[in-house]
Amino acid sequence: MFAFFSIRPRAIGASGLLNQIRKASSKRWQARQQRDQFTREAAVQGLKSRAAFKLLQVAVSRTQPNGRVLGVDIIPAQPPKGVSTIQGNFLAPEIQEYIQDFLRNPNRGRPRQPGAIDDASPSLLEPASNADPGAAQSDDDKTREMTVDVVLSDMSAPWYQTSGFWKRSLSNPYHRMMNTSGNTFRDHAGSMDLCNAALQFSSKVLKAGGHFVCKFYQGAEDKELEKQLKDMFQRVHRLKPESSRSVRLVRVSPTPSTVS
Numbered sequence: 001m002f003a004f005f006s007i008r009p010r011a012i013g014a015s016g017l018l019n020q021i022r023k024a025s026s027k028r029w030q031a032r033q034q035r036d037q038f039t040r041e042a043a044v045q046g047l048k049s050r051a052a053f054k055l056l057q058v059a060v061s062r063t064q065p066n067g068r069v070l071g072v073d074i075i076p077a078q079p080p081k082g083v084s085t086i087q088g089n090f091l092a093p094e095i096q097e098y099i100q101d102f103l104r105n106p107n108r109g110r111p112r113q114p115g116a117i118d119d120a121s122p123s124l125l126e127p128a129s130n131a132d133p134g135a136a137q138s139d140d141d142k143t144r145e146m147t148v149d150v151v152l153s154d155m156s157a158p159w160y161q162t163s164g165f166w167k168r169s170l171s172n173p174y175h176r177m178m179n180t181s182g183n184t185f186r187d188h189a190g191s192m193d194l195c196n197a198a199l200q201f202s203s204k205v206l207k208a209g210g211h212f213v214c215k216f217y218q219g220a221e222d223k224e225l226e227k228q229l230k231d232m233f234q235r236v237h238r239l240k241p242e243s244s245r246s247v248r249l250v251r252v253s254p255t256p257s258t259v260s
């Protein structure tokens with residue numbers, strides 16, 4: 001159920017008070033941004049925001065010159081140069097299948113060479129092959145699909161969009177939705193679903209020796225996630241990065257055993 005509320009100031013004085021509160025909160029936000037070492041550093045390095053410290057732009061710089069970086073988000077996001085993006089719900093099986101298709105094709109996400117023919121893409125002109133799409137994949141086929149070095153998830157359930165609907169350009173998409181509801185249990189449960197989906201997906205695409213990183217909100221179910229990680233990977237680290245302001249934690253697991 002959705003409910004709409006509007007707050008109408010009862011007297012002119014109340015409107016002034018609201019403005020003052022807004023200004024004070026905006027000043028506090030600005031002061032905190034200026035103090036924040038990671039925001040300052042991001043500005044110096046020309047990165048999009050402090051979030052970039054955790055994510056895509058860093059991924060691009062670490063994987064140059066031959067790597068590929070694919071970002072997935074349910075809301076429109078302008079990718080940094082050198083990143084491919086898919087807009088879709090990662091929890092939907094068809095989106096995960098689409099991502100796997102992308103990964104299977106070694107030419108996707110790379111600069112096109114003049115005159116090169118993309119052999120790995122299915123032709124739109126020729127009839128589809130007679131191969132039974134439901135045929136079971138052999139173990140060899142599955143292993144060949146495990147080509148990814150790092151799966152990194154900082155997904156957190158988007159909250160309702162409340163402003164910015166008028167922005168319609170791709171380079172400046174509408175405001176990001178809030179990423180926490182303020183309800184600790186709800187944030188935790190939502191983040192566990194997203195981490196579990198990312199982990200399950202990793203078991204299909206991560207190569208032996210690959211890494212899995214995910215962000216989650218602490219709670220009752222995270223022990224179970226940690227147990228699963230320990231079954232799949234040789235080392236599991238749990239930490240709260242310095243650049244994170246909130247109580248969220250990140251679990252990092254380098255040097256995994258073979259994921260099957």
Ligand SMILES: C[S@@+](CC[C@H](N)C(=O)[O-])C[C@H]1O[C@@H](n2cnc3c(N)ncnc32)[C@H](O)[C@@H]1O
Pocket residue numbers: 051052055056072073074075088089090091154155156157158179194
């Ligand atoms: C903390 S933000 C990450 C922002 C982004 N990494 C960046 O650097 O700007 C969490 C993101 O997870 C996305 N998200 C949440 N649930 C998702 C889902 N089911 N599928 C895809 N993306 C999702 C949200 O839309 C949001 O942009």
